[in-house]
């Protein structure tokens with residue numbers, strides 16, 4: 001609103017900012033008060049972020065996510081029953097709110113170990129209410145746009161107190177139920193409790209001059225991460241599924257290929273959905289990537305300069321505190337990188353076609369050290385399988 005921002009379009013400059021000279025741009029510039037949910041991975045500023053990211057990255061490896069496939073699959077089966085039921089009664093149904101039920105159930109199961117029945121529950125669940133609060137803009141968001149950084153300085157939480165209270169209570173209850181120790185559910189809460197068994201989390205020292213940052217993994221810190229896994233994971237996955245189903249409906253040839261691949265892969269794996277079976281859905285993966293090329297969800301990407309930064313090879317200096325924006329939508333619809341960009345064509349992501357592409361031409365999950373931590377948690381596959 002009141003502060004000029006720099007919009008980057010040159011992919012080499014973008015690579016400098018997001019990857020090569022990341023140390024200058026490790027802040028996203030969207031932090032808010034530290035009390036409440038402020039110390040979460042997405043919003044935290046660089047010192048806190050570095051420790052959090054360092055510690056939470058290991059819980060998002062494919063090996064750990066593999067153990068959660070059973071949670072996704074369970075919700076998937078329930079969801080298919082719901083869709084079958086709807087198909088018996090109705091000719092049409094709005095798809096976004098429908099798939100939200102699935103992603104809300106799976107994220108709740110994976111993040112908090114909760115079996116919330118958002119799928120068959122026709123009444124508004126508490127999660128739906130919390131969701132409405134989180135995603136409805138308020139005057140506090142506008143104040144932050146007019147006076148960037150003010151929320152941080154005044155230690156203000158942009159959400160009404162029900163939101164932090166809800167996540168804090170939720171985490172407390174789950175930890176109590178597990179006696180503060182990991183169980184055999186193997187969900188994120190288990191993995192976090194395992195981390196907590198080391199009472200102190202140590203941030204890596206990058207240079208000799210760096211002060212080591214340490215952090216105790218309190219219930220509040222855990223609640224802040226539970227909040228961000230929920231907020232960043234559930235709506236993005238729902239929108240991806242809705243856009244993918246829309247793209248398939250508009251491109252029946254692509255849809256037929258997806259169906260044929262699913263039939264082939266299921267036959268190979270005795271009709272069982274396993275992590276290995278999902279990994280074998282190579283064409284579906286291309287469709288997924290093309291969906292997020294066509295409809296990237298996080299727009300724009302943001303970084304904030306920590307120090308003055310002279311862009312290499314140019315007579316331009318980004319000043320300390322200046323906001324730098326990057327538009328995945330603009331880049332991913334630019335014919336320089338994607339010929340005939342308005343055509344939905346999953347083959348753009350064949351290894352042959354993507355091999356020469358610039359590392360920053362695909363930014364659906366961002367890139368560099370601050371990219372999406374949850375990008376391997378690909379909830380989408382299950383729903384498409386269900387619908388096929």
Ligand code: HEM
Pocket residue numbers: 041042043053228229230232233234236237240292297298301302363364365366367368369370371372373374375377
């Ligand atoms: C299709 C689904 C998803 C899309 C398209 C998506 C996209 C993104 C994007 C574009 C960013 C910003 C990256 C940047 O600034 O370079 C981001 C950050 C993030 N995402 Fe995702 N995301 C998805 C799913 C998830 C899931 C399932 C989770 C967690 C369970 C998650 C957790 C996060 C977190 C914690 C961050 C902040 C990372 C940091 O600052 O270190 N996302 N996501």
